[in-house]
Amino acid sequence: MDRKMNRRDFVVGGAMAGVAATLPGSLQALELAPRGPAVIVRSAVKPLVISAANGMRSRDAAGKSAVEKAYEMIVGGSDVLDALIAGVNIIELDPKDTSVGYGGLPNADGVVQLDSSCMHGPLKRAGGVAAIEGVKTPSQVARAVMNETDNHLLVGAGAQDFARRLGFEILPDLNTPESRRLWLEWKRRTDSEHYPDPKTRATVGMQVGLQMVREGLIEAEHYYGTINCDGINARGDICGVTTTSGLAFKIPGRTGDSPILGAGLYVDNDIGAAGSTGRGEANLYNLASFLIVENMRRGMTPKDAGLDALRRIKANTIEKRLLNSRGNPNFYLNFYALNKRGEYAGLSMYPARFAVCDERGSRLEDTVPLLTGSATD
Ligand code: ASP
16 A cells, blocks of 8 residues: 555545546546556546647547547546557647657758657656657657667667567658758758858758748747647546657757656656756756656645746856847747646746646646747847
8 A cells, every 4th residue: 555645545446436426527537447446546636638839739530639639538547648649649640740750840861850758657667769760659669668678768770670670650751741841941041061060060050940930931839849748647647748850950860858858758656747848958958857846846836846947947058159139048948847736837938838638628828938028039
């Protein structure tokens, strides 16, 4: 029996069937779980799914968004991580989302390389893949790394080979006509063959990419752009997943924060979950998802925990090339955090939106920004 049980603990299972009809929504959801012998759970919370804003954009054939799909599966009794991955698969498979999975913007060589990680709170396990090519749904491969190996992270050709052996479809190219068109435009403007020195090449590549965002050729949230999706069920089981094509036109092999535990994602089933989208390098230098979970462990709300992490990132951003005219970070970085009680927040360097789905339905909410204005002010 769990030593941490307290007065809010209660017994669910077969004995609950008769009283379920009189219980509030969150407790009724427990009844949807498969019946079995009576089990003791720590406390009941209202099931909840939060994600980056694109969790409300792509739709599956039934018209469901990622957060709706995940929420529906969670209240239907599915494993929380399976539900979240089914949700983000909708975006990974959407050719119109140029920041995640199939159709994600490729690297500087025109090759789509994807990163993902997932973390299962109750099982205390995690898996990840980085720079994997040819698989539309890297989140599923990340889960397979978690389930089928003793390792956390597989990268590049090894990750693809692992996926192939498990029967994943390997495509020769994950570009869509649109992602290839944008890459060709970027390539034309950078003419990167003329810049053999990697530093110049990277600087020019970034300048051209951001100019394409300013011209409206690429949506800002798809230049960087990722989905992190976190959820909790009525038993208090917490999981998270992050999946991305990473920074547009990145140096081949570049991996951001998404597949790195503590950066793009962190889950502690006793405390909560946090994940990120935006400039991965700024997050990696501060391992902010881990910091947010640790802040919540020390009693901070998700909101205060996330703002504290953003403050640290701002303080550690001292290079001139990363500062705008006001001396503030010139990049976007968002965090999504929830705690064991089902409290949640979206936090960001600059004002943004994030997706939520709970018993009130799905919606976009405003994040709590650390700074006003925009990154480019
Ligand atoms: N964080 C991702 C990365 O740096 C990209 C993003 O979220 O926009 O690869």
